[in-house]
Amino acid sequence: MEALEDENVQLHEAIRSHAVVDQAIGIVLAIGQLTPDQAWDVLKEVSQRTNIKLRHVAEMIIEWARTGDLGADVHAELERQIAQHSPPSQADT
Numbered sequence: 001m002e003a004l005e006d007e008n009v010q011l012h013e014a015i016r017s018h019a020v021v022d023q024a025i026g027i028v029l030a031i032g033q034l035t036p037d038q039a040w041d042v043l044k045e046v047s048q049r050t051n052i053k054l055r056h057v058a059e060m061i062i063e064w065a066r067t068g069d070l071g072a073d074v075h076a077e078l079e080r081q082i083a084q085h086s087p088p089s090q091a092d093t
Contacts, residue, residue, distance in 0.1 A: 017055050024058035027065045032082035042081040049077050 021043065029039035043061075047054040050073055057074065064070035070078070 020055060020062065021058045024061040027061050028078075028082065032086055034082070034085055038085040042078070042085050045081045045084075046074065046077045049081075050074055 024043055025036055025039040028034065028042050029036055032039065032042065034042065043054060043057060046052075047057045050057070052060075052074070060070060060074055061078070064075075
């Protein structure tokens with residue numbers, strides 16, 4: 001019974017984490033005019049380059065969307081990654 005309760009807690013946490021990451025992907029794709037796959041790649045790169053867990057990066061981006069506050073290092077890396085993953089603008093062609 002205890003093992004099933006532990007598994008249930010872990011499954012609930014996984015679902016919550018997935019929802020947080022999905023919300024952050026939505027924010028990144030909207031601001032960067034990216035595809036969902038590109039937004040996912042941006043989140044992964046920001047996480048790796050700032051050495052912050054992906055879920056925590058996602059939480060920070062959601063909070064940024066609400067408050068406008070995002071740490072300078074994460075913000076700079078987010079902008080860098082969006083620029084790298086964005087399609088060329090009409091002015092660039």
